Amino acid sequence: MSLVFPHTFVPWFRAVAPYIHAYRGETFVVGLCGEAIAAGKLSAFVQDLAILHAMGIRIVLVHGFRPQVSEQLKAKGHPERFSQGMRITDPTALDAAQEAAGQLRFEIEAAFSQGLPNTPMANATVRVVSGNFLTARPVGIVDGVDFGHSGLVRKVDAAAIRSSMDAGAVVLLSPFGFSPTGEAFNLTMEEVATSAAIALQADKLLFLTEIAGVREKPDDPDSPIDTELTLADAERLLGSLPRPNHPSDAAFYLQHCVKACRAGVERSHILPFASDGALLMEVYTHDGIGTMVVDEKLESLREATSDDVGGILQLIEPFERDGTLVRRERTEIERDVANYTVIEHDGVIFGCAALYPYAESRTAEMAALTISPAVQGQGDGERILKRIEQRARAMGLDSIFVLTTRTMHWFIKRGFAPADPDWLPEARKRKYNWDRKSQVLVKPLR
Numbered sequence: 515m516s517l518v519f520p521h522t523f524v525p526w527f528r529a530v531a532p533y534i535h536a537y538r539g540e541t542f543v544v545g546l547c548g549e550a551i552a553a554g555k556l557s558a559f560v561q562d563l564a565i566l567h568a569m570g571i572r573i574v575l576v577h578g579f580r581p582q583v584s585e586q587l588k589a590k591g592h593p594e595r596f597s598q599g600m601r602i603t604d605p606t607a608l609d610a611a612q613e614a615a616g617q618l619r620f621e622i623e624a625a626f627s628q629g630l631p632n633t634p635m636a637n638a639t640v641r642v643v644s645g646n647f648l649t650a651r652p653v654g655i656v657d658g659v660d661f662g663h664s665g666l667v668r669k670v671d672a673a674a675i676r677s678s679m680d681a682g683a684v685v686l687l688s689p690f691g692f693s694p695t696g697e698a699f700n701l702t703m704e705e706v707a708t709s710a711a712i713a714l715q716a717d718k719l720l721f722l723t724e725i726a727g728v729r730e731k732p733d734d735p736d737s738p739i740d741t742e743l744t745l746a747d748a749e750r751l752l753g754s755l756p757r758p759n760h761p762s763d764a765a766f767y768l769q770h771c772v773k774a775c776r777a778g779v780e781r782s783h784i785l786p787f788a789s790d791g792a793l794l795m796e797v798y799t800h801d802g803i804g805t806m807v808v809d810e811k812l813e814s815l816r817e818a819t820s821d822d823v824g825g826i827l828q829l830i831e832p833f834e835r836d837g838t839l840v841r842r843e844r845t846e847i848e849r850d851v852a853n854y855t856v857i858e859h860d861g862v863i864f865g866c867a868a869l870y871p872y873a874e875s876r877t878a879e880m881a882a883l884t885i886s887p888a889v890q891g892q893g894d895g896e897r898i899l900k901r902i903e904q905r906a907r908a909m910g911l912d913s914i915f916v917l918t919t920r921t922m923h924w925f926i927k928r929g930f931a932p933a934d935p936d937w938l939p940e941a942r943k944r945k946y947n948w949d950r951k952s953q954v955l956v957k958p959l960r
Contacts, residue, residue, distance in 0.1 A: 719771065
């Protein structure tokens with residue numbers, strides 16, 4: 515019998531609640547690579563997907579089958595061929611793909627049907643619907659290579675998929691499509707998932723993959739994972755990377771995330787299937803796991819310029835008046851404006867924060883985090899916090915800290931921990947206002 519510890523469970527569950535509310539009714543397209551199934555992760559993954567379904571999330575699941583097709587070909591004694599990261603599908607490979615797709619569909623439907631007591635699937639009723647939702651076309655001959663029965667998605671029947679989700683079903687798509695003449699084509703999981711997400715204008719596209727995410731330095735396997743990339747940053751990174759030929763290449767999944775975000779999918783994610791519960795951690799925790807590509811306009815979340823000083827003053831002045839923030843003179847903000855990150859829409863600034871580094875102590879202070887009361891509760895404070903964390907990491911710092919008198923619980927929920935004022939860097943300690951008695955909260959970045 516497992517024990518429940520209220521002092522950890524209750525705060526955790528309360529922290530998860532905003533995400534449950536936010537995502538209910540949203541559409542997620544989830545791409546599961548065939549390597550995850552081959553590694554024995556299917557049962558746990560389906561349990562986590564069933565939890566998302568129970569929380570009111572509308573789900574389209576696309577499975578891959580690269581290793582399964584390879585295994586079928588090996589059993590047939592038939593060599594497999596690839597070009598430009600794509601399988602060349604001759605008639606034997608097409609037969610192998612059909613066999614693998616049929617077997618995996620059976621295994622996935624069986625996994626959704628399990629309901630053993632004392633498992634997450636107990637009392638769960640998840641109906642899975644699959645069908646000919648995809649129309650395909652041939653890849654054809656590219657750079658002199660005939661790809662045979664390898665295909666690309668021509669059309670996704672979004673209306674039929676939505677109808678199935680409206681009826682409460684999880685929609686299962688195999689990487690297999692048919693032309694209007696009935697010809698079968700072998701597709702890739704990544705392209706099917708991306709095309710489905712775009713056609714449905716999904717709220718999230720999530721890939722469960724062999725890699726941990728996109729690293730800050732893609733050519734360094736020990737480099738930290740970049741947890742969030744704006745679409746613009748992801749496009750720049752993609753442009754600097756070599757053409758991908760294998761799923762372990764940094765650009766392999768990133769190219770599909772960029773394509774989806776360009777076409778209106780707000781968030782695309784690359785998650786490691788090797789981490790148990792990666793899907794739940796990404797969806798229901800602040801920091802998540804893996805890499806998220808965010809479709810946000812450059813002008814909405816950016817570093818401040820001298821033109822923003824007036825807007826920053828107007829935003830923070832009411833909070834200075836009621837004592838939430840320490841008063842800052844206009845000359846101080848003008849001097850430090852490059853330290854600020856702002857959120858603005860239509861020329862109006864409604865969120866800001868400043869980052870003051872203490873390089874000798876490998877830390878930085880986040881100050882003046884402010885969100886306009888008109889938009890509070892929409893996640894903009896978290897967006898600014900993530901951008902500040904990115905800026906601090908780019909400086910090579912190990913932590914950030916805040917001083918607060920009223921919002922300590924908000925920061926604690928987001929990974930900050932209380933510290934004694936003596937922890938502060940010497941230069942900041944000399945300016946600490948002992949009469950104000952601000953709480954010192956620290957968050958490690960590595």
